[in-house]
Amino acid sequence: MTLSDAPAAYVELLNLPEGVEEPWRAWYDTTYLQQRASLPGVLSIRRGVGRVGSIGDMVLYDLVNAGVPFSPAWQSLDRRIERSEAESPEMLAQREYALPYLMRQITTSVDGTYVPPRVDILHMSFFVVEPRFQDELNDWYALEHVTPMLQVPGYLNMRRYQGVEDTRMFMGLLDVESLEVAEGPAAAAAMSSPWSDRVRTKLVNYRERRLFKIERLEMGRA
Structure with missing residues (x-):
């Protein structure tokens, strides 16, 4: 896989069960969103709730290029979060329902x-x-x-x-x-x-x- 220098977007789409959405949103903001915002190559992060369409929750990362999620800093942070949150219900929901997509502009x-x-x-x-x-x-x-x-x-x-x-x-x-x-x-x-x-x-x-x-x-x- 060749990753160009074009700007990129990393998107996570989720359809969470009823009752899980609000705890997951608060958890994601402090566990992933705030920490990933400090990583090299992350320009901005937006989290949104579906109003039209088949998807309930969305997170959009604007990145300097498509190599950012493969960087040592990103991978190290993810491993640390996965260890510390391994048994939390929000992490279990993240693993089960998050659909990630990496896109090149x-x-x-x-x-x-x-x-x-x-x-x-x-x-x-x-x-x-x-x-x-x-x-x-x-x-x-x-x-x-x-x-x-x-x-x-x-x-x-x-x-x-x-x-x-x-x-x-x-x-x-x-x-x-x-x-x-x-x-x-x-x-x-x-x-x-x-x-x-x-x-x-x-x-x-x-x-x-x-x-x-x-x-x-x-x-x-x-």
Whole structure:
């Protein structure tokens, strides 16, 4: 696996059982989020709760590159946490339910270094696309999709990622001022066109639009 110098995102997605969510969120903030924020290469961490889509909880790490989770500092911290929290119910839930994804940034609307804005909603779009259709997916984003979305008042930026291990996976990240904006008629209109319908119905194996309310933002301190 070759890891480029492009910015990267490490994402954890969880669907926790009822009654486990709140204890896990408080535990994660102090056990993982605060400590990983001090690691080299971690730019920011956001934890959110699902408002639209099939996922209940999300953690997003913005990284300088895709090598950060393999660094000695990250690996050492994880081993220490796993030893000290081995029998805690929150760690057991983390092991059972967390689905991790490492993604490499392929395009961005942001000029210069990305700094997460103070917004309520993170709009995440997930696609699984076979290699023969990926050029058209990328053309659709570049030629049709990005500009209308960023013309919607309250949509601030768009960044796109491709999976490091599974290159069929694509993820779009958009910072949105509020759930009302993301669910509003302007956003719906920006996502509608004949080409958009073709991409969503003919080219992809899987797709989902997920909206998360951001509950915690921690900037990297390294």
